[in-house]
Amino acid sequence: MSFQELYNKHCKQGHHYTYGTAGFRAHNSVLDTVMFTTGIVAVLRSIYLKSKFVGVMITASHNPPEDNGVKIVEPHGEMLVQNWEPIATKLANSASAGFTQLESALKAITDELHIDTTQLACITVARDSRESGPRLLAALRAGISVFSNVKIVDFELLTTPQLHFLTHTLNSSSSPSTVKESAYYDHFISMWNQLTQLHHVTELPFHLTIDCANGIGADKVKELIAQAGSVLASSLSTVNGKTDTFQLLNESCGADFVKTNQTFPANCSPEPSQLYCSFDGDADRVVFYYMDDKENKFHLLDGDKIATLLAKLLADLLHQCGLSDTLNLGVVQTAYANGSSTKYISDDLKIPVSCTKTGVKHLHHEAVSNYDIGVYFEANGHGTVIFSSKFVETIDIALQETSKTNKNKHESLLSLQLFSQLINQTVGDAISDMLAVVATLSILKLKPEDWDQCYHDLPNRLTKVIVPDRSVFVSTNAERQLVSPEGLQAKIDELVAKYPKSRSFVRASGTEDAVRVYAEADTTENAIELATKVGEQVK
Ligand code: 16G
Ligand code: ZN
Known part of the structure; x- marks a missing residue:
């Protein structure tokens, strides 16, 4: 198919795209166009980096099942360099304006960066377990296929960090064609075995239950446990592993749910002094928790x-x-x-x-x-x-x-x-963080x-405020202070001064159309009061 035919098949017009904190993310129904252009960006990036493998991951992490998203992985596994984010945004919004606009935006970029689009591009792709994944992958592959000299390694279903790891492994390998998903398990199991054998760990000091958020992490961690041998197999078990029931993804479970609600996820019957952890939907995030044996209270280890x-x-x-x-x-x-x-x-x-x-x-x-x-x-x-x-x-x-x-x-x-x-x-x-924590504790x-016991968290509160335009909330000092709207920071400072051991800040979310308010103080009541009062100033 020609470029235009591919465009007509996969792209729609009218949506405005913004590259957020971790790529593009939205309801799946508006994402085909940006998948198509992200395929193009990945090809350009790979050629620009002399045919190194560049990764593309389709996921919306902890967001609801009907959302999806896409992010680009650099050859050594980092996130896309920041000065290419405007290129990705420009192509997406040009495609959203029309084919001619996309074509001229592409030409402007290749001219400016001296990219010869006949050169070889090497791309790795993967997706999480979402229902919209296969359709969006097809749009992504169509964007890639605009160019003729491309090698694609499609890993199908992976966690986000697996794709980062495998993209890096492919670029470091002298025989890339032999790099399979198994390289991930082989590597981490081998390191786990060597480290725990060195320290004579024959059993874990607790049982660990892993809440997999009904996401792709479930299948992958089960695979790892199955291959790892007896120490892990006898002390680790999983819950919320229904990867194929799409609507259950992140539903009343997963790292975001547990962290936000400070409570156990669904399908978990806590026992005192045993350890629990929750992954998010694409398994790049983990929090731990347990129930104490005196008051049977939930404790988060974030x-x-x-x-x-x-x-x-x-x-x-x-x-x-x-x-x-x-x-x-x-x-x-x-x-x-x-x-x-x-x-x-x-x-x-x-x-x-x-x-x-x-x-x-x-x-x-x-x-x-x-x-x-x-x-x-x-x-x-x-x-x-x-x-x-x-x-x-x-x-x-x-x-x-x-x-x-x-x-x-x-x-x-x-x-x-x-x-x-x-x-x-x-x-x-x-998965790897979990192994590192379990190894350390063992x-x-x-x-x-x-x-x-090492320290006790100060009571805190995180709230979300919907505002007409979050872009007016501009912060400095690693988001701890606002420079705009004018005068707001002084009001926050005044409120903070009223509560012992307190701190509060306001920042525009990078993933949602909202402003977040964080407050901590000596008591839970004070933290809630401070967050509420700061929130009122934001509205
Ligand atoms: C994204 C970020 C995460 C951050 C969150 C903040 C990555 C891979 N993910 O999910 O690190 O905590 O955004 O969201 O960078 P917010 O801007 O909506 O508060
Ligand atoms: Zn995630």
């Missing part, structure tokens, strides 16, 4: 608790290797991080903490730029740990130099090396309650 657990283990290992001064370790958070966690990391763990804007790409960038070991997590459970090339070289050399006679140091070095591989460094990954022999 992204902040994950970050502190992992940062503490890594700091201890660095110390045991005598490398604390050679390799710098830091934690990256967003404004949503609970104030107690920030205080614990800087005052008790004595680890530097930085704060960035919301969205994985911002945290990732900050971690890469500042630290040899950068632990980054959003409170909602998105995050990972990244390790610099200096880390890799330093550990390699130290391992060679450390004779087996210094057994403790050798073991700590090896632990660091294995740990860096057990974590999916390309992007936050619910090595340190910690029960959920022990993990939870």
